[in-house]
Amino acid sequence: MHNSSGFTYNRTAMTDQQFIYLDNNATTPLDSAVIEEMLPFLTTFYGNPSSGYAFGAQARKAVGLARERLAALLGCEPSEIVFTSGGTESNNAVIHSALEFAPLGKHVIASAVEHSAVLRPCQDVEKRCCSVTFLGVNRDGNVDLAEFEAAIRPETALVSMMWANNETGVLFPVEKIAEICRRKGVLFHTDAVQALGKIPIRLRDTAVDFLSLSAHKFHGPKGVGALYVNRRTRLSPLIAGGGQENARRGGTENVAGIVGLGKAAELAAKYLAEGNCSVRSMRDRFEKAILESVSGASVNGAGAPRIPNTSSLSFEGIESSAVLLLLDRQGICCSAGSACRTGSQEASHVLRAMNPNGDGARRSLRFSFSRFNTEAEIDRAVEIVPKVIEKLRQTAAPMQRGGFSPVAMALPGAP
Numbered sequence: 001m002h003n004s005s006g007f008t009y010n011r012t013a014m015t016d017q018q019f020i021y022l023d024n025n026a027t028t029p030l031d032s033a034v035i036e037e038m039l040p041f042l043t044t045f046y047g048n049p050s051s052g053y054a055f056g057a058q059a060r061k062a063v064g065l066a067r068e069r070l071a072a073l074l075g076c077e078p079s080e081i082v083f084t085s086g087g088t089e090s091n092n093a094v095i096h097s098a099l100e101f102a103p104l105g106k107h108v109i110a111s112a113v114e115h116s117a118v119l120r121p122c123q124d125v126e127k128r129c130c131s132v133t134f135l136g137v138n139r140d141g142n143v144d145l146a147e148f149e150a151a152i153r154p155e156t157a158l159v160s161m162m163w164a165n166n167e168t169g170v171l172f173p174v175e176k177i178a179e180i181c182r183r184k185g186v187l188f189h190t191d192a193v194q195a196l197g198k199i200p201i202r203l204r205d206t207a208v209d210f211l212s213l214s215a216h217k218f219h220g221p222k223g224v225g226a227l228y229v230n231r232r233t234r235l236s237p238l239i240a241g242g243g244q245e246n247a248r249r250g251g252t253e254n255v256a257g258i259v260g261l262g263k264a265a266e267l268a269a270k271y272l273a274e275g276n277c278s279v280r281s282m283r284d285r286f287e288k289a290i291l292e293s294v295s296g297a298s299v300n301g302a303g304a305p306r307i308p309n310t311s312s313l314s315f316e317g318i319e320s321s322a323v324l325l326l327l328d329r330q331g332i333c334c335s336a337g338s339a340c341r342t343g344s345q346e347a348s349h350v351l352r353a354m355n356p357n358g359d360g361a362r363r364s365l366r367f368s369f370s371r372f373n374t375e376a377e378i379d380r381a382v383e384i385v386p387k388v389i390e391k392l393r394q395t396a397a398p399m400q401r402g403g404f405s406p407v408a409m410a411l412p413g414a415p
């Protein structure tokens, strides 16, 4: 099954260019072992898994193995997994299905800090047919369980709460929320895109009905993901077509992508069993160093449990967009929040929900690490970030009196 196309993933080339990738919650580099595993399915074994002859069976077997590997990582049965095009599709499928089957009425509860791949479909159904409660969070980014339970109504069809927040890394008490939902007879979905591979998950010990995940957030390929559907729970397909995925998701399988997802899941299980030590220690070292060397810096979600790879930091007296620009010039990739598109002035809805009266949302940066980061990269980031913040604070002070944009003014004199 080995393919010698000559293409190998070269991580060193990236570091040689002084390029430091600290935005692993946006996407992650592919593991070279994942590519190796995928290549034969882009070349030799191009059969359709649904075909009856032996050549199709090769692809079918590979999809089956990927399903087993993912089930092992999730602690569930292979039959409970539906492959999709990614986290966004999985989330949409759940919301669609839950409302399709809603027996009484139509009400959905989601947290106010969900990813746009949950928020947007919720806002869409809110316009069409149903009411939605967006549950607020406290200053640490966590939900209050009593407040949550009180929001459940007799007509509530679905609760959707993310396992780990993509901006702050804060972990919701998803197992407890799922228990409450089961007790009340309400379907429970969790967007676990940021939790998978970062914390141990054993779905058979939980009351979770649906779980969404995405391969490119754990060193697999983009455009492929999965939805876990508990065997006692029905799913009405969002994408109707052929009978693929046990008639739960139509369309010819993305065989190479699914194979890559399976391999990435196997690797994630291995690193998880080893405790994800390097990622956590790099994150902790980075965070500690920044807090020590930059005055007026604080950790968003510091008082809540967090995934080991994320550091969301707030800095007094700066604008995140200006810091991002200068860090980019130094070859450091990080982000201001998930929805920060270039030129967008919209501050993070997550940080605003945590502190509605503060301006932390405009002053925050997210650094997210992976097992492909090196201690040398952390050293360099720890050196550059404080310099950039200091530089901006110096330029911002006289400019605020002059009324110019700190971003525009900072550009010519960038360090």
Ligand SMILES: *Cc1c(COP(=O)(O)O)cnc(C)c1O
Binding pocket: 025, 026, 085, 086, 087, 088, 089, 115, 117, 162, 164, 165, 166, 191, 193, 194, 213, 214, 215, 217, 223, 224, 225
């Ligand atoms: C990235 C992300 C998604 C979207 O997944 P895609 O596979 O890119 O569609 C959904 N939810 C969270 C929390 C994410 O971080």
